[in-house]
Amino acid sequence: MPRKGDNIHKRPDGRWEGRYPLFYKEDKTIHYGSVYAKTYKEAKRKLEAARQNHPFLYHRDVTRCETFHALVLLYLEDARQSLKESSYVLYRRRCERHILPALGDVKCTALTPDRLFDFLENKRRTECFSDNMVGGLRATLGAILRYGFTHRYIEYIEIPRLKKSEKRTDPAVISEEDCARVNRYLEDHAGLRSLGIRLCFATGMRLGEICALKRSDIHLDRGTLQISSTMGRIQDTDPASDRRTKVVITSPKTAHSRREIPIPGRLLDELERLDMEPDAYLLTGESGRYCEPRRMAAYFSRALTASGAAHYRFHSIRHTFATRSVAMGFDTKILSEILGHASVAFTMSHYVHPSMAEKRKMLDDLAAVCLQTDGQENGRPADRA
Known part of the structure; x- marks a missing residue:
């Protein structure tokens, strides 16, 4: 099984792939190298060797960011200029209310994937944060760490992904x-x-x-x-x-x-x-x-x-529109564009919530075709009583 922060995953072709940073590209994003293996253990061994043979070369300026609190302040100062005001306020509130109280005094050299994972998992289990709220904190942490890494204040840190909680409450669709x-x-x-x-x-x-x-x-x-x-x-x-x-x-x-x-x-x-x-x-x-x-x-x-x-909630109107549109046979690509979503997959997974009555009707219609004998349609058991 892959460990938190290893940056190793299993590919669709069955091989294991490990990724490691190589250098900055012109747009300041990171170019990665990869190693491949038949097993996770072998991929991890190859990845450790690749990181030693291809070190990510930069000079860290640890004097300005001894603690994570100092790094967050530098990030927010930069974010005020680069983000929309509403996005900046949201990120700042997450930092002030959740991230800094828990991680502000931690030295940047002591930040590890395990520590970040434990912070996010604690928010979900102890403080009952939803998957969306935990995802928002993870996105904010990722932005801070990318800023620190790009500006050479900290080493590269991979934030582990948390498994989604089994309990899921869909937004209410108006009847x-x-x-x-x-x-x-x-x-x-x-x-x-x-x-x-x-x-x-x-x-x-x-x-x-x-x-x-x-x-x-x-x-x-x-x-x-x-x-x-x-x-x-x-x-x-x-x-x-x-x-x-x-x-x-x-x-x-x-x-x-x-x-x-x-x-x-x-x-x-x-x-x-x-x-x-x-x-x-x-x-x-x-x-x-x-x-x-x-x-x-x-x-x-x-x-x-x-x-x-x-x-x-007012937002239930939007979920209701999407759900009713699909039930009426609306083209999903058109629906996604009308809602202003980036992909059909996002629309279908987050905004369409078919009811049990709609599921039953669809299966009854399908059964009428798939289960017919001698040209006779089959209804529900109650209909044949």
């Missing part, structure tokens, strides 16, 4: 009955925010995207809307500010999130009747006033309660 209830309520209580929620039901838009949507993003001549911005509330890190948080409007996180979505005809008719300036926000009808995400989420929560539906 068809509750969808009907809340949409009837939204139609009866017509308004810009109600229209915005119905637009999310019909297109799978994110909460931050609908809040940042402006009239100029809606192209009535083409019958489409353009996703070019997103809105969120983040921690205000300005020392001179007396606010704890602030609202920011930025470009979407990835290129795939910047997309153009067709507008269903029913909603297109309603959008055509709107009279507002091009730079006005859709949810308020005004250019200087927006409806921030937490207010929009609160409005959705009140609509659920007033309509008699169960409670759901």
Whole structure:
């Protein structure tokens, strides 16, 4: 079995491959060399020999980063300039709340894959962190270590991958009955925010995207809307500010999130009747006033309660859109592009949650074909009683 931090894995062809760093490329990423063997033990022996014969040559500047706390501070100083503000605030919060209290006093020379693995595993087992939260901490640690390695403060350290927990809770998909209830309520209580929620039901838009949507993003001549911005509330890190948080409007996180979505005809008719300036926000009808995400989420929560539906998060609308689309035979590539995902695999594994009724119907339809005898279709046992 591979050990934590060995950077050895089994290939599809049955061989074991070990990887070791060789040199920096022009884009400051690392070029790796590989060794191959029939067994893990042999691969580890070859890997140790390769690391000795091909040392990664650089001069470490340990004077600035004696402790991990010092390295984190240097990384955050650099990240403030290179990351989006929302991403920087997220990484900084992870460092301040979780990473530094546990690892800040550790000397950089004492950092090992086992120590990092134990830190992440402890967060999951002792503090009941979800796989997503542990994955976020691992990503932040990886960014810090890559920064330290690239700037020659520390040696190369491979962060082990944790096995995903067996317990998995899928985001709730809004039932068809509750969808009907809340949409009837939204139609009866017509308004810009109600229209915005119905637009999310019909297109799978994110909460931050609908809040940042402006009239100029809606192209009535083409019958489409353009996703070019997103809105969120983040921690205000300005020392001179007396606010704890602030609202920011930025470009979407990835290129795939910047997309153009067709507008269903029913909603297109309603959008055509709107009279507002091009730079006005859709949810308020005004250019200087927006409806921030937490207010929009609160409005959705009140609509659920007033309509008699169960409670759901706003993001459940997006999961519901994806799940219903697949159930109706939607092309998965088109669905992935509409949602703004990088791959179909991510859409199907994270956003599609078929119900037991849908699984039963699919198997019943298949059994009607596969189990028929003499041209007669087979129904369920209850149907043949």
